[in-house]
Structures are given as C-alpha cells and as structure tokens.
Amino acid sequence: MNSQQFNIDTIAHNLANVNTTGFKKVRADFEDLLYQTMRTAGTPATDETVVPTGIQVGLGVRTAATQKIFHQGSLQNTGNQLDLALEGRGFLQLVMEDGSLAYTRDGSLKIDSEGQIVNSNGLLLDPPITIPDSVRLDSITIDKMGRVTGEDIDTLEQVDIGQILTYRFINPAGLLSLGDNLYRTSEASGQAIEGTPSLEGQPKIIQGFLEMSNVKVVDEMVNMITAQRAYEMNSKSIQTSDSMLQTAVTLKR
DSSP, X not given: OHHHHHHHHHHHHHHHTTTXXXXXXXXXXXXXXXXXEEEOTTOBSSSSOBOSSOEEEEOOEEEEXXXXXXXXXXXXXXXXXXXXXXXXXXXXXXXXTTSOEEEEOOOBOEEOTTSBEEOTTOOEEESOOBOOTTBOGGGOEEOTTOEEEXXXXXXXXXXXXXXXXXEEOSOGGGSEEEETTEEEOOTTTOOOEEEOXXXXXXXXXXXXXXXXXXXXXXXXXXXXXXXXXXXXXXXXXXXXXHHHHXXXXXXXX
C-alpha cells in the first residue's frame, strides 16, 4: 500500500506541473521484495526425479527508483524575443547564488537592471550575456546556433552581442532536481558536455517559443485510476487476511 501511495503521489506531482515550462514527467519504478523459499526447484523428489518447480512466497513490493523522462515537450509560440525553446537533448547553464552551476530547459529568460540575461529568479545565464544600452531591445535576434545579435540605435547596423552555449549529459536521468526548473549534476549524470547549439548532438535553439511540459494528462489520469484500484485491492487483501485470522482465533472444538 505504501508503494501504491507513492505511485499516486508521483502521478499527482506530474499533473500539478502540466503547465510548468520545461517540466519533465517523473515515473516511479518498483521491484518485488525478497521471497520465502519453501521448496527449491530441482530438489530430488525420488531417486530418479527432481521437482521441476519450487515453492516461493513473495513478501511484497517496494519503490526502486524515480526517473525523469526527458522526452521533448510541445512548443508554444510566445512571440517574446527572450523566450527560447530547446529542441533536442540539452540544457541551458545558470549560475546559482553560491556560484555553483545549475541546468534548465526553461528558456523564459529576462533582462535585469544591468542588461544581463537572467532567468525568472534572477540567476545569470552562463556564459554571461549583457545587452548594451545602444541596442534596441525589440531587435534582439537569437539564431538556432545561439548567436545573439541586435540593431544599434544610432547606426542601425547589426552588432554581435554574445553566444549562448548549451550543455548535454550522457545520463540526464541522473541529474538531481532542485526545484525552480533547475537540475544539478551528480555522479550518475556525468559531467556537462559543452557545445554550440545545433552542432555535435546539442539541442537547437528556437527563439520566440517555450517548451511546455511533456506530461500527457490522459495518460496520467489512466495511471492514477490503475494505482487507485491497486491500492483498493491491497487494502481488501489486508481486510481479508484479518478476517481469516479472526475466524481462526474464534474456532471452537
């Protein structure tokens, strides 16, 4: 029952984040517990024969792992110059308050009071990019390879502003979730592999779009119904076992 409750909590978490930008659904994995072996398969039955199958009684189930499913989410057109969607496997890199690095697929970027590109919580994009005062904000262009350009107010010429890099991992499912759409590396994920967007397996950057959650509501609702029924059946099994024990205790000669 604890495992089914955990499964329902995981599904509820997915449904709660169905509109979260860049969110990746979580799947709970389960494994059976140890078995009580009452008779081992292959035990001699007679001098010339052996038992073809044994007798083992399972002792239940437990949660084995939770895994992020990094399938591509649908893209939503926003028309905002600083909204970026990543198409393919990879992340943007941000600098945390303590100087450590974090990774995200949430491309809803902003400009702070100093002209620096930051995320919704004010964390700096890394490598840092600063928009000069001489560039018109509505002229900023970010191509699929991460090159940032803009139009100079005085000369009306296109000027280079910076280069956005992307990062991918051998095992993205091994990243640690920090909340706020952020991830941190772990021993399981491996180190970040830096690269230019659209090249060498890095994701393509699409300006003016955001990647939405990859949670499919219908699938999650079906999974929740299945988990609820499994929880009910486990509860019924406990009630039945209790009833059988009560009957055995009240037996009279």
